[in-house]
Amino acid sequence: MTRTETILAGRRSWSVDWPEYAPTDITPPELRPSALAHHVPAWAEAAATPADVTDWADRQASALVPFELGADGWPMHPLGRTGRVGRNLGLWGENQAADPIVVAGYGQERRVLLITRSDIEQEAIPGGMVDAHLGETAPAALVRELQEETGVDLRDHTPVILGRDIVDDWRASDHAWVSSTSALYQLPTTVTAVGADDALEATWWPFGSMDELTAAIEAAGRTLYAAHVPLLTRALDHLTR
Structure with missing residues (x-):
């Protein structure tokens, strides 16, 4: 909810x-x-x-x-x-999170990398909490979470920071909530990705538009995590300017 x-x-x-x-x-x-x-x-x-x-x-x-x-x-x-x-x-x-949005290809060939979350079994951006108590920064958490959940290593890539926003997370309450740094990584082609850690699967989905993404996920009998729809929409808007 x-x-x-x-x-x-x-x-x-x-x-x-x-x-x-x-x-x-x-x-x-x-x-x-x-x-x-x-x-x-x-x-x-x-x-x-x-x-x-x-x-x-x-x-x-x-x-x-x-x-x-x-x-x-x-x-x-x-x-x-x-x-x-x-x-x-x-x-x-505030609980700070990092959400790396990884996109490969261009135009109608564009794909976005999503994971199937183990806690709610929905398709979501591979990401997670910043380990602030260990002195971790959001840029470091973007790379770490992506590698832990998909095996994709983008430490040598510089992302575009899309925003720092409240996430409508299902665990939020009046006194504890999630704010995320969302960042866009652009690759020329897809790379091998395998679900691990908190991810049951890692999948490249069609990303020519939000309608295309949603339709593909629903056709596979899956659900897109609603809290990440605004982040994905903003990434797509950035890509189609």
Whole structure:
């Protein structure tokens, strides 16, 4: 479920008074306070609530998309209410991701490389979270995620940065969300790609237009990950200028 399917536009803004607002807690068992007290997953921070985070000023300063803290000191989703609270992501507040959009060929022969995600079994851009706690940067994460999930090594290629945006991720909540650096890699022809890590498969799909891409995916009995449609659309717009 995406954020925009949850809250009506007129109720989304934090400035709209909504005393009856009753969001659903989406925190999985492994991230609940009782579990974190005994074991912290390697991909998550130990803070049981945003009140336990001590570096909000630094996080706000380095955010891809600016965000504010509420009167309680908790981070507020930059696009407003989501209908969900808690945390189903590694960090409270912004979780930075990297989405490499790899395109091969030109015109009607154009292809885009997508993976079948293992968590939702939908076709998506091969990407993932920036390992900020290890000092990783978004450019490094673009290369790493692509190689881990498809075996394609583009460390010697310079991509075009298309944007830094909020992603309508199914794990997002009022206090934890995903912002992505999306980048376009252009290749003359397709290269061998094999699904690995979090990817069940890696496939080159027709990319002459979004309609062509969607039709090809649906004809194969698969589904395009809705949160990545805006990123792919922007890449296509860039390519067809």
